[in-house]
Amino acid sequence: MNIKEVRRLDRVIIRFAGDSGDGMQLTGDRFTAETASFGNDLATLPNFPAEIRAPAGTLPGVSSYQLHFADHDILTPGDAPDVLVAMNPAALRANIADLPRGAEVIVNTDEFSARAIRKAGYAASPLEDRSLDGYRLHPVPLTTLTVEALKEFGLSRKEAERSKNMFALGLLSWMYHRSTEGTETFLTSKFAKRPAIAAANIAALRAGWNFGETTEDFAVSYEVAPAATAFPAGTYRSVSGNLALSYGLVAASRQADLPLYLGSYPITPASDILHELSKHKNFGVRTFQAEDEIAGIGAALGAAFGGSLAVTTTSGPGVALKSEAIGLAVSLELPLLIVDIQRGGPSTGLPTKTEQADLLQAMYGRNGEAPVPVVAPQTPADCFDAAIEAARIALEYRTPVFLLSDGYLANGSEPWRIPEAAELPYLRVQFAQGPNHTLDDGTEVFRPYKRDPHTLARPWAIPGTPGLEHRVGGIEKQDGTGDISYDPANHEFMVRTRQAKIDGIEVPDLEVDDPDGAGTLVLGWGSTYGPITAAVRRLRRAGQPVAQAHLRHLNPFPRDLGTVLGRYERVVVPEMNLGQLAALVRAKYLADVESITQVNGMPFKEEQLAHALEKIIHDH
Incomplete structure (x- = not known):
């Protein structure tokens, strides 16, 4: 038996690329999960087409997933891929410029028909015109091999072809000594109601592994050792920024002993938070998919008035629509988290691409003087801690808070150490219970805008509590009583007080x-x-x-x-x-x-x- 060479590397960057229907995100996600289980440090960069379904085989329809994994601490998904898996000519053309000379290129030759080559903008086949001579090219008929491997399952050719991404995953798993057990378990669960499809995908995965083991074209496999020294002791899992942020919101609600309420309208790239939180009713989470952005924040603000840890999630265009309601939250002085997963703009802009261009909108994008605290996570895993910190500020200071993530963090993944409950901050709040002010004649009354002398936060009075009746609304309130007031001096006092409350928020010194x-x-x-x-x-x-x-x-x-x-x-x-x-x-x-x-x-x-x-x- 021919024993193949095994080379040891300290780091590798792999990019999977194909049509948006080729399952590249799933392929990359499964490779990432197995890599995280193995113990490598990692960072990922999913890259989605903006069109819901661009014409197959065209450059606008190319979807890719880049994974950087190493035996040491890394910080980015990598500059240039060492390996490109291209499922068609468009995927090759869209990504080849990013590769250094000498990189490995695995192409699905079955898709390189004359029509597909022209559609991708090539004048001639790149597999034949020597334009790829500077790379280590591996031409593999992925589609044919997949269909052949699945003959026994009685699937149509079209159904069998859908498993070619699993064949590619099996091949890459062999190349880099990744386990396939977790993916097999995942497929069994994902297709529990269609066991024949699950079995076919698992067969394609194993066929890809076996192809790598037996073909002469792949003479070398690679090992990247676990990053044992990069991580403190603990239990780890791979987590995306949106998933970590969702878990952070749930943890904050439990630490505050408050129900979590999400009022949201779906928008890329924030929708995954709505999807994830909808799964956690067992933790007292309620999710409301509203008919529009304004209804989403209106419902969340109502939930805050009712005593919930309230959240609304969106991206930049949704923030614009929510701006009046955010100003209302400033006026009401109620805790509310506005989660903005930033994307390219202006207007609809680049819905699936990343940007940090909403900072000034978060700071100033409201009428009048309406200051709002702004918190920003720095890595996908840090979205968990940033969500808890944003909740701390909102609850302690009775204010809406902006949490500014972005598409890069939201969709990217990295290892995350699952914290112990004892490590999480205490966030319990005290609702108003009764009168908090004594008049000159000795009468005890409730003053909804009587402030905590340290935080300047006003009382959080739950509607329906006897004796705590008070006004709400966007018209200026009289200091203390909360009555409607048009007095110029009172307005200036309230504006400066709201600003002083934000200025006085205690945050750590800069490291x-x-x-x-x-x-x-x-x-x-x-x-x-x-x-x-x-x-x-x-x-x-x-x-x-x-x-x-x-x-x-x-x-x-x-x-x-x-x-x-x-x-x-x-x-x-x-x-x-x-x-x-x-x-x-x-x-x-x-x-x-x-x-x-x-x-x-x-x-x-x-x-x-x-x-x-x-x-x-x-x-x-």
Whole structure:
């Protein structure tokens, strides 16, 4: 028997690409799950077409899933794939430019018909014109092999062809020594009501593995050892940002001992949160899919008035529609989480691509002076902790809070250590129980706007509680009594008090990573954390001292941010917009900051960001 060579690697980047109906997201997700179970550190980048179903075989219809896994701590889904699996000519053409020379390219030759080649924009077959000579090309008739492997199941050719993604997954699982047991269990469960389909997919998966084992074309397989030193002890699972955020909301509601209510309208890329929370009625979660964005936040605000931990989820266009109701929540001073999974804009923009361009909208996108705290997670797993932190602020200070994630975090995955319940913060709140003010004549009354002297939060009075009747609505309230008031002095007092409440929110000081006493600080927020950290590490390895800090709290900023900025000769802010955080920092601290901006719908690449930072440092 011919024993194949096994090479050991420290890291690998794989990209699966095909039509949106080829199951590339499922294939990548299953490979990711097995890789997480194996113990590698990982980061992923799913990339969806914006069209619901673009014409098959066209460039706009290409869907891809990139996975970077390693035996050490990694921070990004990788700049350039080491392996591309292309299910058709369009997938090859859309992705080949990202590959370095020498990368492995596995193509499904069955799809390279003359018509499909023309549809993808090729003048001639790339498999025959020597344009792929710089790569290690593996032509594999994936469709034919899959259909042949499934002959015994009596499926139509069309049904059998649908399993070709499982054949490809089996082949890649063999190449990188990934187990298939978890995927087999998944398929058995997914197709429990159609056992013949489950069996066929499992057979295709095993056939792909066996093909890799026996074919002469794949003479080498690869091993990437578990990342034992990268993770603290604990129980881990692979988690996407939207899933982690959903779990964080459930955990916050349990820590607060409040029912969780989600009022939402489906919108990419936030819909997965609605889908996930709808599964957790056993934890007291209620989900309401409203007829539009305004109804979604209106229902959530009503739930907050009724004593729930209330949430509304959306993306940038939905925030625009919700803006008046967010202002109402500011006026009512009720806890409400507004989860904005940012995407490319303006208007409908790039529905399936990522961007960080809603920061100024979250800060100022309402009429009047309507300040709202803003919290941003930095990695997919960090969405769990950021959701709990946003809930803490909302409950403690009786205010709506923006939670700014984005499409890159929402759909990306990484290992997450499942926390123990004892590690989670205590979030219990005290509802108003009775009168809280004594009049001059000794009468005890309830004042709905009598504030906590420390937090400036007003009482949370549950409707129906005897003696706590009070007015609600968007018209200005009289301080203390809550009566409608048009008095100019009272309005100014209430506006300044609401602003003081937000300014006074206690947030941790900024953590600065500066082991070498650098002259340059790279300041980021949100999902740029991974690329920034990877780029900073690269510069430090090259002998260039660089400091790094990352903002979770964007309103209010950490109290020491101005002091930190003053310690550095240069402050550089990379962000996926045209410089929104940089503008806020310049305005508040009169700091001379430099921007690195990108708005192409994709996250920064490590090498690209490192070169941009290096140029700024050297130009000074």
